[in-house]
Amino acid sequence: MSFIGLIGRELRLSARHGADTLAALLFFVLAASLFPFAVGPAPETLARIASGVIWVCALLAALLPLDRLFGGDFEDGSLDQLLLSGMPPAMLALAKAVAHWLVTGLPLLLAAAPVAVMLRLPMENIPILIAGLLPGSMVLSLLGTLGAAIVLGARRGGVLLPLLVLPLAAPVLIFGVGAADAAMTGLTPRPHLLLLAAMLAGALPLAPIAAGAALRAASE
Amino acid sequence: MLEGKGLAAFRGEKLVFSGLNFRVAAGGATLLVGPNGSGKSTLLRVLAGLGRLEAGQLFWHGEDALADRVEHAKRVAYLGHLDAVKPGLTAVENFFNAADASAGLAAMALVPLADMPARMMSAGQKRRLALARLSVDPAPIWLLDEPTLGLDTASVARLGEVFKAHRARGGVVVAATHLPLPLDDAREVSLA
Numbered sequence: 066m067s068f069i070g071l072i073g074r075e076l077r078l079s080a081r082h083g084a085d086t087l088a089a090l091l092f093f094v095l096a097a098s099l100f101p102f103a104v105g106p107a108p109e110t111l112a113r114i115a116s117g118v119i120w121v122c123a124l125l126a127a128l129l130p131l132d133r134l135f136g137g138d139f140e141d142g143s144l145d146q147l148l149l150s151g152m153p154p155a156m157l158a159l160a161k162a163v164a165h166w167l168v169t170g171l172p173l174l175l176a177a178a179p180v181a182v183m184l185r186l187p188m189e190n191i192p193i194l195i196a197g198l199l200p201g202s203m204v205l206s207l208l209g210t211l212g213a214a215i216v217l218g219a220r221r222g223g224v225l226l227p228l229l230v231l232p233l234a235a236p237v238l239i240f241g242v243g244a245a246d247a248a249m250t251g252l253t254p255r256p257h258l259l260l261l262a263a264m265l266a267g268a269l270p271l272a273p274i275a276a277g278a279a280l281r282a283a284s285e
Numbered sequence: 286m287l288e289g290k291g292l293a294a295f296r297g298e299k300l301v302f303s304g305l306n307f308r309v310a311a312g313g314a315t316l317l318v319g320p321n322g323s324g325k326s327t328l329l330r331v332l333a334g335l336g337r338l339e340a341g342q343l344f345w346h347g348e349d350a351l352a353d354r355v356e357h358a359k360r361v362a363y364l365g366h367l368d369a370v371k372p373g374l375t376a377v378e379n380f381f382n383a384a385d386a387s388a389g390l391a392a393m394a395l396v397p398l399a400d401m402p403a404r405m406m407s408a409g410q411k412r413r414l415a416l417a418r419l420s421v422d423p424a425p426i427w428l429l430d431e432p433t434l435g436l437d438t439a440s441v442a443r444l445g446e447v448f449k450a451h452r453a454r455g456g457v458v459v460a461a462t463h464l465p466l467p468l469d470d471a472r473e474v475s476l477a
Contacts, residue, residue, distance in 0.1 A: 066381040074378075081373035142367025145335055150381065151359040281354075285337045 066150045068160050075164035085130065090172045093126035097180045108185040115184035116194055116245030120238055122180075123173045123198065127205045128230060130169055132223040134161055134213040139283065148284055154277030162210040162273065170202035190248045197244040197254070200261040201237050207265075207272035208233045214279035237264060286310050287350075287426060287457050289332070291341035296327045303340065307474045309459060311425075312452045314468045317461040319476035325461035326365070328476065329428045332459060333363040345426070362422035365430045368415040372404035376414055379403055385421040392447055393417035393440065409435040416440075420447040427451060429460040441467055
């Protein structure tokens, strides 16, 4: 099977299990909607925390589907078949990360703009928020794939996974929110966005290689 | 030709076999026999490059087979206890290569079920689907763990034809089983 073929297979499986796929998106929208109830609907308060809320909710929502990323394949024997498909394990992990981003990251990115409007983020800052979320969500998919591969086969892997991924995701969160906040205070968001892009450039080769090694270890 | 010399492997923390030697010529078949827990499945995973080989060497045509595991994976088709069938996909979609599907389904008489989601199939039908996928695998080394478990007599006979065609191409079959398999003049390797 080819790289593209594997991504297509993953997308088809996600489409067949539509409820699982939608769960992450609905979680994102619902969790973000709780904040106006909790902190009150005052526009200036909401606008101040909007970008942080969106980033944290997106991060947590992206974690939701991770334990099924390899879990199903591990339990039904498909992982063995994928490892024997002649594709290097790192490519396998990269294909999974791409599929995770297409199924979870991209919908979150699209939902972020309406949620930002709901949280009273000034209109002119929404493009900066999205510009940060774009590389940020890709890094989260890569780190999440790495975490999912590492906890594969461990007991209580679902609990372990956030503990492993959240600390790694902290820098992404800091610079992602930093970009949006810089724009709010009239500073340039450029350095924050460049740092996010640098993280993506680092994670793009490293996370799949490490995840591939973890997949090999899980199959042994 | 597949040849193992002095193979040893652990399952968990237990040494299940050591100093195991065997050789399968091109077109040949080997049956792994032995009681439960003797390491048949572990050996098959090691031969597939999925399990860890603790000692010994595996040769394919005289070269170290496990030196490059990605390269070895292309030579190997493995069918374990699990069918690796996705319940959400139809029989055709469960093939890794859609172009292979019609030939594979025909080999195991699954053509009428081509568009049926796998979640509606019985255990035996899922096993047949896994075998149908195997039947179109061009890899020369087939490693099978209890391939006929849950199959009806007609399907076992069809599997015999699939084996025959594979061995006629010079392919190798290594199978672990407690049931009689439709493999002519297979040599037995006993794991105590």
